[in-house]
Amino acid sequence: MLRDAAFGQYYPARSFVHSMDPRAKILLTILYLVAVFLASSYTAFAAVILFLGLAILFSGVKLKSVLKSVKPILFLIVFTTIINLFFVREGTVLFEWWIFRLTDATLHFTAKMALRLVLLVMGSSLLTLTTTPVALTDGLESLLKPLKLIRFPVHELALIMSIALRFIPILMDETDRIIRAQKARGADFESGNLFRRAKAMLPVLIPLLVSAFRRADELSDAMDSRCYWGAKGRTKFKQLRFSWRDLVGALVTLVFFGLIVWDMVAPFFPILVIPS
Amino acid sequence: MAIQIKNLSYVYSPGTPFSHLALDDVSLEVPDGEFFGIIGHTGSGKSTLVQHFNALILPQKGDVMIFGQSVNNHRTDPEVRREIKEKKRSKKQLKQDKINLKALRRQVGMVFQYPEYQLFAETVFDDVAFGLKNFGEEDKSPEALERQVREALELVGLDFDEVRNRSPFELSGGQKRRAAIAGVIVTKPKVLILDEPTAGLDPRGKKEILALIHELKRTCSPTVIMICHDMNEIAEHCTRVAVLEKSKVRFVLPPEELFLRGDLIEELGLELPAPCRIARALNKRGFDLPENLFDAASLSRALGEALRRPPC
Numbered sequence: 329m330l331r332d333a334a335f336g337q338y339y340p341a342r343s344f345v346h347s348m349d350p351r352a353k354i355l356l357t358i359l360y361l362v363a364v365f366l367a368s369s370y371t372a373f374a375a376v377i378l379f380l381g382l383a384i385l386f387s388g389v390k391l392k393s394v395l396k397s398v399k400p401i402l403f404l405i406v407f408t409t410i411i412n413l414f415f416v417r418e419g420t421v422l423f424e425w426w427i428f429r430l431t432d433a434t435l436h437f438t439a440k441m442a443l444r445l446v447l448l449v450m451g452s453s454l455l456t457l458t459t460t461p462v463a464l465t466d467g468l469e470s471l472l473k474p475l476k477l478i479r480f481p482v483h484e485l486a487l488i489m490s491i492a493l494r495f496i497p498i499l500m501d502e503t504d505r506i507i508r509a510q511k512a513r514g515a516d517f518e519s520g521n522l523f524r525r526a527k528a529m530l531p532v533l534i535p536l537l538v539s540a541f542r543r544a545d546e547l548s549d550a551m552d553s554r555c556y557w558g559a560k561g562r563t564k565f566k567q568l569r570f571s572w573r574d575l576v577g578a579l580v581t582l583v584f585f586g587l588i589v590w591d592m593v594a595p596f597f598p599i600l601v602i603p604s
Numbered sequence: 605m606a607i608q609i610k611n612l613s614y615v616y617s618p619g620t621p622f623s624h625l626a627l628d629d630v631s632l633e634v635p636d637g638e639f640f641g642i643i644g645h646t647g648s649g650k651s652t653l654v655q656h657f658n659a660l661i662l663p664q665k666g667d668v669m670i671f672g673q674s675v676n677n678h679r680t681d682p683e684v685r686r687e688i689k690e691k692k693r694s695k696k697q698l699k700q701d702k703i704n705l706k707a708l709r710r711q712v713g714m715v716f717q718y719p720e721y722q723l724f725a726e727t728v729f730d731d732v733a734f735g736l737k738n739f740g741e742e743d744k745s746p747e748a749l750e751r752q753v754r755e756a757l758e759l760v761g762l763d764f765d766e767v768r769n770r771s772p773f774e775l776s777g778g779q780k781r782r783a784a785i786a787g788v789i790v791t792k793p794k795v796l797i798l799d800e801p802t803a804g805l806d807p808r809g810k811k812e813i814l815a816l817i818h819e820l821k822r823t824c825s826p827t828v829i830m831i832c833h834d835m836n837e838i839a840e841h842c843t844r845v846a847v848l849e850k851s852k853v854r855f856v857l858p859p860e861e862l863f864l865r866g867d868l869i870e871e872l873g874l875e876l877p878a879p880c881r882i883a884r885a886l887n888k889r890g891f892d893l894p895e896n897l898f899d900a901a902s903l904s905r906a907l908g909e910a911l912r913r914p915p916c
Contacts, residue, residue, distance in 0.1 A: 340621055393620075508660050509722040512714035513787060514706060514738030531734065534724040538773070 337497075339457040343388035344573060346458045350467030352574035356581045357455045363588045364447050372591045373443055379584040380451055387458050397453035398446055405442050412438045461493035470568055483559030491547070499540060506535050605672065606795050606827045607634040607657050607712075612666035614652055626652040628851040629666070634795075639821060640829045641838045641859075643874060644848030650831045651717075653848070654797050657829065658712035659705050670708050671794070710739045713793030713825065717800045719784035723772040731772050732756055732787045739791050756790035757783070759823065760816060778809050782816070789824055796825035800832060814841060836877045839863065839898035847872065860896045879903040 345353070360379070367373050384394055412434055419433025456464070469486035476482050507517065510531045517528050614627040626649045634640045644650050655661040656668050659675045668675045716722065725731035732753045754764045760782040767775065772783055781801075789796065801817065802810040814837060821828045832838050838845055839859045846856045849872050855862075862869070863880050870876065876884070877898040883906070887893055891910055897903045 505716065506722055508655065509714075509716045509719070510734075511660060512658060512709060512716070513735035514709060514791075515734075516706070516738065531722075531724045535722055539721055 337456070338460050339389045339393055341388040341458075343386060343458070345383060345387035345454075345577075347571075347573060348458075348577055349568055349570050349574045350459050350463040351471055351568060352570060352577060353455055353459055354464070354467050354471060356577055357452060359581055359585055360451045361448060363585050364444055364451065366592055367444070367588050368440075369591055372588045373440070373447075375584055375587050375591070376447055379581070380447060380454075382580070383451075383454060387454060389454070389457050393457065394450050394454060397449055397457075401445060401449055405445055408441055408445070409438050412441065462490060465490040465493070466564070466566070466568060481559075483562070495540075495543070498543070499536065502539055503532060503536055506532050605633060605669070606636050606638075607632070607829070608667075608669040608672075609633070609653075609656065610667045610669075612653075612656060612663055612668065614649075614656075614661065614664050616652075625851050627656075630851075630853050632846060632853060632856065634827065634829060636794075637826050638828075639841055639843045640827075641842030641845040642829065642831045642848065643833065643835070643838055643845060645873060648848040649851045650848055651799060654714070654799060654829060654831060657795070657797055658709050658714050660709075660714070670712060673704075673708065675705070675708060706739065710791055711793055712795045712797060713788040713791065715785055715788050715796070715798045715801060717803055719788070719801075720772075720777070720780035723780060723784055723787075726771060727769050728757070728762075728772050728775070728783050729753055729768040731783065732790050735787055735791050752790055753786075756786040759789065759820065760786045761812075762786065778805065778812070781805075781813070785816070785820075789820060792824050794825060795827040795829065796820060797829045798831065801830065802832075802834070802837065810837070817841075835869075835875055835880075836898070839877045839880075847874070859898060863896045863898055866895055 360376075363379075364376055367376050384391060413428055413430065416431065416434040416437050419431030421429060421431050422435075423430040459467075465486045468489065469482055472480070472482045472485070507515075511517070515528060515531060517525065517532075520528065609630055609632040612627055612630045613625070616622070616624045616626055628649075630649075630653060632653075642650050642654065652661065656663060656675075657670070659668070659670070663676060723731050725734060729750075733749055736749060736752060753768075757764045757767065762779060762782050767779070767783070772780060775783060785801075796817075798817065802813050805813060817828060817830070818841070830842070842859060844856060844858050845862055847854045847862070847869075854868075854872065857865075863876060866876055866880060866884055875881075879897045879900055879902070880895060883891075883893040883895050883897050883903060886907075887895065893903075893906050893910060897906060
């Protein structure tokens, strides 16, 4: 039921991408996101798509699972497309009616915008699909270490994140359970207008909140009883280590990143353009 | 026949790496008036099975009949799909089928594990009345509502006047569970399903809840289906027991016959009731006791007889 709705949930598999160091994956994902924003020509987009395709291929994740992550933002894509129809004014007019004006610039702009959104979401969901929440927070904690110099509570932040991530499936199961229990008592969540439906959720939200607080209490007791005392003097059981995979991943990403940057700056430096 | 299950299979998250076969070709029948027990390990499919009994889960494959009425998933049933296509059955009728599900759920009450976690209303009265209001009582007058809530609360052994205006979160653990059960039986379901009703209670609380279930069976819900981990409770209360293992029903037997198959039960990793285990251990040392003893009294009687007999 609800479990199926969780996009970007860890996809268990053994693959090249899965066994990369989480720090490398986070950094390379950031680089990828920057590349998506820099990409302006269709050639650049083709390079990004090629890179994403390679990454998916070596991650062992089914294409369908990655595409699923786009579903929640479909509305956003449609919405921005419609907005663009109003606001892009320049270019050759293809079609005009009332206040709408469709130009070739509109089409290009909209297509690129939609591509950019889809690529952003797919790329970042590939990170969460191939990295367990624990590895993700470990990596983030390690990457943010320099901030400790300015007394930023890195460890605490990572802990909060990992607890929050860990609780998502638990609370999801709990919600499912409570929904079923109230359905068994005749609750109806599917019919009625928006207001009625929102009201029908109360018998689910209140027990959920109560149980979330109960769980938080129990967790803090459990941590206390095991003498958890923050970051000071804590060691890690699983040490993060870079491997040859991270080097290969980084090189491939950098090549593609270089291509995209080159594609962007080339028009300004005529020397760089390959004479045709 | 209260509940009939035919060749039921169910897969969680089909087509993903998380897919999991919860029920595998299960067939069962629970006649009216039975105290039916279901045992099995965690993950053997017990909870999935009982959620089919009141149409909380619609069958993916196979059929579930509640009092002779089929609960098929009308949208995925190929027969129904064809009928919609040929316009023999309209979308409106489909909607009516959905309302019928509600009527079915009214006949089969379901008490989940730790039912106290589903309490939500401001007062105990409102929480118990929740089901009544949802199922659209014919008689909607406040007096009728109060009468029925009073009946339900008194049936589970709570003082109506004392608890009616209190918050359900203020009650003690045992009281909470009773209030939650009252919220299910207030609509007088003909079948009552309980998922481990004694989980997390002390021995005395367990006894009280089991006595309460017997009382409910006598006065309001003649058919009871109970998931249970404790063989002693099963032995003492159930008329028949289904043993689930790895998504399949291994056998359905009355407890007396079930415990004759001690080896099989231990092989399934379940624990026999204490008197059974004592009898089996003694038999290994040369006694000749019947092995289907499951209460202390009959064990001591049989043991007394065996000791009086002259040694051979």
